[in-house]
Amino acid sequence: MSAHEDLNSQNDNNGEDMTIANAQPSHAAPKSLSEVSANRLKDRTPGNAPLGTGLEARNIHAWFSKHLAVQDISLDFAAGTVTALIGPSGCGKSTFIRTLNRMHEFIPGAAMAGEVLLNGKDIYERGTDVTKIRLQIGMVFQKPNPFPSMTIGENVLSGLKLAQLKVTNKDDLMEECLERAGLWNEVKDRLGAHAGGLSGGQQQRLCIARSLAVNPKVLLMDEPCSALDPGSTLRIEETIGELAKSMTIIIVTHNMQQAARVSDYTAFFLSDGGPGKLIEVGPTNEIFSTPRDQRTENYVSGRFG
Amino acid sequence: MSAHEDLNSQNDNNGEDMTIANAQPSHAAPKSLSEVSANRLKDRTPGNAPLGTGLEARNIHAWFSKHLAVQDISLDFAAGTVTALIGPSGCGKSTFIRTLNRMHEFIPGAAMAGEVLLNGKDIYERGTDVTKIRLQIGMVFQKPNPFPSMTIGENVLSGLKLAQLKVTNKDDLMEECLERAGLWNEVKDRLGAHAGGLSGGQQQRLCIARSLAVNPKVLLMDEPCSALDPGSTLRIEETIGELAKSMTIIIVTHNMQQAARVSDYTAFFLSDGGPGKLIEVGPTNEIFSTPRDQRTENYVSGRFG
Amino acid sequence: MPLIRSVFQDELDGVSQTLLDLTAMVCTAISEATTSVLNRDLTIAEKVIETDDRIDDMQHELDGRIITIIARQQPVATDLRALVTALRMSADLERMGDMAHHVAKITRMRHPETAIPTELIALIKNMGETALAIATKMGQVIATRNVDLALEVERDDDEMDQLHRQLISTLIAPQWSHGVESAIDLTLLGRYYERFADHAVSVSRRVHFLVTGNYS
Amino acid sequence: MPLIRSVFQDELDGVSQTLLDLTAMVCTAISEATTSVLNRDLTIAEKVIETDDRIDDMQHELDGRIITIIARQQPVATDLRALVTALRMSADLERMGDMAHHVAKITRMRHPETAIPTELIALIKNMGETALAIATKMGQVIATRNVDLALEVERDDDEMDQLHRQLISTLIAPQWSHGVESAIDLTLLGRYYERFADHAVSVSRRVHFLVTGNYS
Amino acid sequence: MSTTVHTTVAPREISTRPRPSDRLFRAILNVMSYSSLLILTLIGTFLIFRGFETFRDQGFKFITGFEWTSNVVDGVEKGTFGIGAMIIGTLLIAFTAIAIGVPISAMTALYLNFYAPAKAKALLTTILDLMAAFPSILFGLWGYFVLAPMAEYWAKLLYKYFRWIPIFDAPQPAFARSPFIAALVLTVMIIPIVTSVSREVFSQAPLDRIQAAYALGATKWAMIRTVVIPFGASGVVGGAMLGLGRAMGETVAIYMVLNIAFINNLHILYGVGGNVASMIVQKWGESGLVESKALLAAGFVLFMLTLIVNSIANLIVRYAVKSGK
Amino acid sequence: MATNATVVSAMKPTMPWQPTRGDRARSVIRLLISALLTYGIVALTPLKGKLAYFFVFIALSTFITAVDKFRAGGKKAAQDSFVSALALTAGVIVFLPVASILFTTVSRGVKGFHKTLLTDTMAKASITDPISMGGILHAIVGTIMIVLLASIISVPLSIMTALYLTEIKGRASGFIQFLVQAMSGIPSIVAGIFIYAAILVNTALRGSAIIGALALAILMIPTVTRTSQEVLRLIPNDLREAGLALGATQWKTVATIVLPAARSGLVTAFILGVARIAGETAPLLFTIGAADTLNLNPINGANSALPYYTWRTLTGGTPESMQRAWTAILVLLIVVLALFITARSISRRRIS
């Protein structure tokens, strides 16, 4: 992490959140069934301190003009965990996740209510520098979208350039990010090549590496694998597993198996014609073995209606 | 099927193939494990006669200019079965399936070798009317593509209009096709509406209905669900199950679970850098429980390398 | 919107049906095994032994089918539990068939003698009937997934244990006059009935897991 | 390219490890149960009974874990077979623990008497040792997936059957002088060892299914 | 299956002989598509055919000469025709218009796509489209009556403060009907084309990349710099070239605001200029037979000039588009 | 926690990202300061005139805003606000001439409206006559005829060329594409003198509507071709493949699927083509002769057209003729605007 020293000093809330994360999704009491996942969690929160307290969404509502797309969603994302958001198309998963790093507001007519707490501070507070928020809450999109006019290496560092941050040792940072994104070995000999020459899966990992370079606390992923083949998908899932050791990850996915594989917690959204609501959240093991809500059960087991 | 009388008389090989289909994929000897599927097959081949002998691909090679994309693939598709083609990206599944109804030749520089036998006759034979071939071998594409300038009803009948066929009772045919595609109930009150207003899944079923109107013997589907949400996907899979009772279906899919769910036989393609080859074909049960080839096992169980 | 997944549902239903078929065969087997041992009827005994083979085959077939369904349909939650439970139930049912087989084998071993002294005929008959009753009730539990009925099966099993204890005390009583060999036969016979009932209880308990997702 | 799916592989490895742990516990249990019954040692017997509880818990935990893995990883082919096989093996192992438990219960029931007449001590000791050997070998089969070794387990089981027959013939021999009650005890004891070995065979056979996908 | 036939298989010839209806269809389209070639060839041929005598008589001086005189001697029409000044003037005005118009257009396109509130965007887009649809004679009228007086004043200011820059110098302080004013009119005329091409290209800047930039903590300008400009630069160049082509051929509007004279003038503020197209219109009415042939020859030169500029523009755009991807 | 604890209390939508009242007040203050300073600077320095006010104000407000943003958000924010100010300025600069043109045209043009403007011709009036005499009927009719004829010639050619480029993609596609682009660069006057040189020189033919239409068709072809091509290219390839896979011939696929799907786009292309040529003056100077009277015969006899009429009246040089020019150009502007609005409403309908 040495390469990040300068960056860290930018994030002004660095010292205050050294307490152990106590934010936990609701039914998080450890169960015998969830041992595997519990093990994972243990791996992932070594000292817990550098990860902060994660992210908390409180009573989030989101509108498109007059249309309420997401209603009253409260979710805590504990530091160092992977939370999957699942639900049928149009239930507001993307809308919700985009309120978490203030990308929602790019849509003309968009409005929201509620709070999103990053290390206890509302990111929607007046006077907040939104670009700094987005530096701390990275995002990976559905379609791999590296900047085609840049080389692979430049892409990794593009976040620094965009946010006009200085970093002492670019090469180290580049290697570290590519390493963490699981791409280093594949591209180390052609960092100067154009990013367009990579395969879809590699491009997506490059996008992940790009997000990592600004050292975010939280990484949002909106269907990051839906444009990829199964091989690349598994590769990305593996990367997610690795990343979760050092950050909080929230992933939207249509692929139930993917949610089952990669996440520690799963939240199920449903819209029922009206706005999207949170139906159930819990450890992934429980959601996929003994969901509490019948609608969750119907959804995860592929039953509808 | 009454509405099809005129059409049938167009297909000149109607009377001669009343023998029971004996074309069977290689290891098709019924196994105890495959009882479920065997049951399905029984359902699907009631009298067998109207289904013909299915489709046989013999030593198919396909080139793009000088680049050999598909090498020496021989596959028999028994009448009334669903065969899934699976394999990693770029292994030539699409190319292969497009040689089966002569869509391959639209690509400039395309070439092929081998034979495709429809009811024992090579569709690449000189003097064959290729448009008639395509009437008998329908195709459904990855992205739903109803004709936007036509209404729902017109879309269903568009094949007749395009191929300049006459049909006695259009309304019956329309209803029959929409019924078979599992769309009738959802659209019967708005046949005059534009097809653009349908959801993605409905549009795809409309495309299926459109293919059915010309009464094809074989239906090719190239990743028909990859642009759809899971609900619509299941709906289409159900439709495929229904359709297989009356026709031969060949489906390319990236989704292993889908292949496992819908198909009677599965063929695994792999390219290994060079041209795509057929590695293994067999009853789906076997491919997904006891594949013979290690590469198949690795692929279906998500292992690579 | 109607239920989608009809193929999968059909397959699940097929599994349940096979379990019920197996149950029916097991019921017939135990009832006939009892008859054979009480009546020294070799023909019926042979039939039971043969039935057990069929039960074994059916169980193998069912297990294969369940694995195929899991591989092809990739179920989760209740569906997955139902299949895994069926996998375990089939093992229990197979063992129940084995027990009937063992009973029948005692008939065959002692033929043309009788294995059962007259004073124990009533008791063994009672054990046989209880076993049948338990197995029948178990079938209902499988069919209805009724957790309360499952408790009744456990109560019936207590009755079986009671009969078993009664049998053993008869054997070790000083009045016992049929020798060690007969006592050994009857010990094993008793144990077969008792294990038969135990497996039925085990099947019923699995329904609890199936419904709630927890081991009770 | 390295193997992907590392999490899944870890989970599969964990399942195998738990099976081996269970095997180790079962080996200890049967070995100690034999000791307890031969030496009238109540403390050891109690320990065995307690171990069985732990085996049961571990089995439940393992089963839950396997179901979770199936639900979350949706394996097919060999991976799925490995998990389903593990599910069945764990049931066998649990039953093997039960058998040790039953043996220990005989110690407890007869305490402070001995359940084993002197002339049978050698035979029972032999049965106990054979059971332990079989269980140990079974552990190797699980660990190595060696189908040939599995055949050896079957041969050892034949030896156990031999010992079992020898036990019964001793009991029904006219020389038998220890009364019906003791005969009944020994009958059951013999059956427990025999069943223990049967379950070990069954576990070994499952490895065959795991490797080939067919029931042998 | 896959019975490893290792023999090399020759591609089979696919008989793709279409039905007669298709062959007819393709044949018709094939023929029709050559209409543009036909027209271009005809234009070139006819103009050079009619202007042939001029080229023969004037030689290379027709292009380089600065003199245009025609008189009738003994009933025989004679003349000296050189359109050098016109060509230089045409280029001067066109490039000046591009130099002023393109930055404004590019910034406007950015404003429209990324800064303007919805209402302003709709209004300004409509206005731009309207501008594109205005008849050129309207620009001429407006330039003459409204813009020229203002521009004359600006020209004076420029002259006063910037005459140390050579092109803002002038031999005499006469600023009316100067190339500068013509260039301003042209600027207004090409802004809609350049803007709409740029806007089109900018608006196609992939949304996902834009969002990626924002998600990495970019400000709007940082996003534009990293995503939009690399993506759209070729489009702006293409738009500029199109504007240039248009500017070089503009006739009526220039005619009304420019003082056409056969003098070599590179001072844009000075009220003397040249323009091939306007010159043709100016001379057409009173030209005799020989002179009118010279005018047709001038038309040919103009034709070739725009053809060359447009070809270069196309090459640039094509290259830029390819390297941008 | 974490479940939707049914807080049915209707939360109010908020937009925390929008400028607050405070922010707005701040920007108003910045503008006021800039205005004051501008006034001062123009008063105290030799800078003079509206232009001076305009540029000084823009420079000052840009600078002051950037400084203010710098204090709040650093260099990043300052740069950002600087660029947005530049962009806004460019938008204003574009807006001004159009407003001026429209204002001038309307205010000057309406003065020439009179009863017989649209019903009379200049047969009995001279352009220097008082405004109330004569009319422009002949020019309107001429324009309509010329535009229609040009469309009849060019639209089929253009669409077929576009079809060749998008549907057949024959070997010559690149070349044809190049030619079409080159054609779009032909100056209008060249089209005019070409028709003159090709048809009117050395033949007995004289200028007429059809001759003018030929010249205009040359200008119309590239516009219509390229717009049609864009429209056709937007039709997804899937649709064509779907048609072919249904056993249609290519011709049938194009006729039944591609063209109908592109219909409204093609209409837009046609209208844009018309808008392109309706205001052309230069080519007509050489090709339609000069008529002051109504001529309904498109292939024989001189004709007129609105732009041409404007041109002619301009050369008259008297206040009356100038007034006629402004009025004619206003009418032409209205015609062009009507076409333009139609095209836009069609293409907008296509989007929705």
Ligand SMILES: Nc1ncnc2c1ncn2[C@@H]1O[C@H](COP(=O)(O)OP(=O)(O)OP(=O)(O)O)[C@@H](O)[C@H]1O
């Ligand atoms: N830009 C937008 N303008 C207006 N409404 C929108 C917009 N984006 C989404 N919506 C509406 O908001 C609701 C939620 O959409 P959202 O994209 O969040 O769903 P989703 O769960 O992400 O679906 P999917 O799984 O298909 O991505 C939907 O009803 C959708 O129609």
Ligand SMILES: Nc1ncnc2c1ncn2[C@@H]1O[C@H](COP(=O)(O)OP(=O)(O)OP(=O)(O)O)[C@@H](O)[C@H]1O
């Ligand atoms: N139009 C084309 N021109 C040249 N090469 C092509 C073309 N289409 C496909 N190929 C090549 O042919 C090979 C097989 O491609 P194909 O599209 O059939 O693969 P696929 O198995 O369908 O892959 P996917 O699962 O990604 O759709 C690839 O190597 C590809 O690069």
Ligand SMILES: [Mg+2]
């Ligand atoms: Mg979404």
Ligand SMILES: [Mg+2]
């Ligand atoms: Mg493909």
Ligand SMILES: O=P([O-])([O-])[O-]
């Ligand atoms: O044979 P059992 O293990 O059921 O006694």
